[in-house]
Amino acid sequence: MALIAVLPGDGIGPEVTAEARRVLDALALGLVFEEAPVGGAAYLAAAHPLPPETLALAERADAVLFGAVGDPQFDGLERDLRPEQAILGLRKKLGLFANLRPVRLFPGLEDASALRPEIAREIDLLIVRELTGDIYFGEKGRGRTATGLREGHDLMRYDEAEVARIARVGFEAAAKRHGRLLSVDKANVLETSALWREIVNEVSRDFRDVRLTHMYVDNAAMQLVRAPGQFDVIVTGNLFGDILSDQASMCVGSIGMLPSASLDEDGKGLFEPIHGSAPDIAGQGKANPCAAILSAAMMLRHSLRMPASADLIDSAVAAAIAGGARTADLGGDLSTQAMGDAVLAQL
Ligand code: IPM
Ligand code: MG
Numbered sequence: 001m002a003l004i005a006v007l008p009g010d011g012i013g014p015e016v017t018a019e020a021r022r023v024l025d026a027l028a029l030g031l032v033f034e035e036a037p038v039g040g041a042a043y044l045a046a047a048h049p050l051p052p053e054t055l056a057l058a059e060r061a062d063a064v065l066f067g068a069v070g071d072p073q074f075d076g077l078e079r080d081l082r083p084e085q086a087i088l089g090l091r092k093k094l095g096l097f098a099n100l101r102p103v104r105l106f107p108g109l110e111d112a113s114a115l116r117p118e119i120a121r122e123i124d125l126l127i128v129r130e131l132t133g134d135i136y137f138g139e140k141g142r143g144r145t146a147t148g149l150r151e152g153h154d155l156m157r158y159d160e161a162e163v164a165r166i167a168r169v170g171f172e173a174a175a176k177r178h179g180r181l182l183s184v185d186k187a188n189v190l191e192t193s194a195l196w197r198e199i200v201n202e203v204s205r206d207f208r209d210v211r212l213t214h215m216y217v218d219n220a221a222m223q224l225v226r227a228p229g230q231f232d233v234i235v236t237g238n239l240f241g242d243i244l245s246d247q248a249s250m251c252v253g254s255i256g257m258l259p260s261a262s263l264d265e266d267g268k269g270l271f272e273p274i275h276g277s278a279p280d281i282a283g284q285g286k287a288n289p290c291a292a293i294l295s296a297a298m299m300l301r302h303s304l305r306m307p308a309s310a311d312l313i314d315s316a317v318a319a320a321i322a323g324g325a326r327t328a329d330l331g332g333d334l335s336t337q338a339m340g341d342a343v344l345a346q347l
Pocket of ligand 1: 069070084087088242274276
C-alpha cells in the first residue's frame with residue numbers, strides 16, 4: 001500500500017489539501033495518509049519550518065501531497081526559519097529537480113482569462129522548470145561596499161549535469177506531446193544562460209524527433225500573452241520558470257487551477273498547487289481547491305502509476321467547470337468545500 005505524506009502547511013494550504021484528500025478517498029485507492037506540519041505551522045509547533053520528523057516522513061513516503069507555505073507574520077524571522085525554507089528544503093533534500101507545470105484552458109473559463117477568449121482557448125502547454133539549482137540555491141549574502149553602502153548578492157549558477165538532466169526531461173515530455181521544445185534563457189546577457197543553451201543543444205542530438213528552439217525570457221514573457229498557442233513544452237531554469245508559470249496561470253483564468261509535480265530522478269515526487277498560501281483569504285472557505293485536486297491527480301499519474309484514476313479526477317474537474325462550478329477567483333461564489341462537492345459529484 002502506498003504511503004502518502006500530507007503536508008498541508010499554511011494559509012489556504014489546509015483547506016485545499018482537505019478537498020484533494022476527499023477526492024482521493026472517494027476513489028478508494030487503498031492509499032495510506034500520514035500528516036505532518038510544515039512551514040509556518042511547523043515553526044509554531046516545533047520551532048522549525050521543516051522539522052526532522054516532517055522531513056523523515058516525506059523521505060519515507062511514496063509521494064508527498066503538499067499544500068502551501070508562507071505567512072507575513074513570519075517576515076521578521078531570519079531566512080533559515082521562514083516558512084518558504086520548508087518547500088525549498090524539501091525540493092533540495094528530496095532531489096526534486098524536475099518541476100512540471102501543465103497550463104491549459106478548461107473549456108468554460110475563457111472569460112476568466114486575462115486574455116481574449118480566442119487567444120486563451122489555444123493554450124495547452126507544459127512548463128518544465130528546473131527546481132534545485134540556479135539563483136535560488138547559489139551562494140547569497142549581505143555586506144558593505146568599499147564606500148560603506150549596504151549590499152546584497154545571490155549567485156546564479158548551473159553546472160552542465162544539472163542542465164542536461166532537466167533538458168532531457170523537457171525533450172522526453174515534448175516527444176510525448178507535440179514534439180516541440182522551447183528552451184528559455186537570457187543567453188544574450190548571462191553566462192549561466194550561455195552554458196544552458198550550449199548544453200541543451202548538445203542534449204538535442206539524442207532527440208532528433210523533437211524540434212528545439214530557443215527564446216530569451218523577456219520575449220517569452222511577451223509571447224506568452226501575445227500568442228500562447230505557439231507553445232508546446234517550455235524548459236527553463238528555476239527563476240525564469242517561477243515567473244513564467246505565474247504569468248501563464250493568469251492566461252488560463254486563475255492560479256487556482258494550476259497543479260504541479262516536482263520529481264526526482266526515479267519519479268518519486270511532491271505534488272502541490274502552484275498558488276501560494278494566500279493569507280488574505282485563508283480560513284474563509286473561499287480558496288479554489290482545483291489546483292490541489294489536480295495535483296493529487298498528477299501524483300497518481302507520476303508517482304503511483306494509477307493513470308486511469310488520474311484521468312478520472314482530471315475529467316471530473318473539467319466537468320465541474322463546464323457545468324458552471326466557480327469559486328470566487330473564477331468569478332463565482334462557491335466555497336472551497338462546495339467546489340470540492342462539485343468535483344466529487346462528477347467522479
Ligand atoms: C513556487 C513558489 C515558491 C518558489 C516559493 C514559495 C518559495 O513561488 O513554487 O513557485 O519561488 O519556487
Ligand atoms: Mg512561484
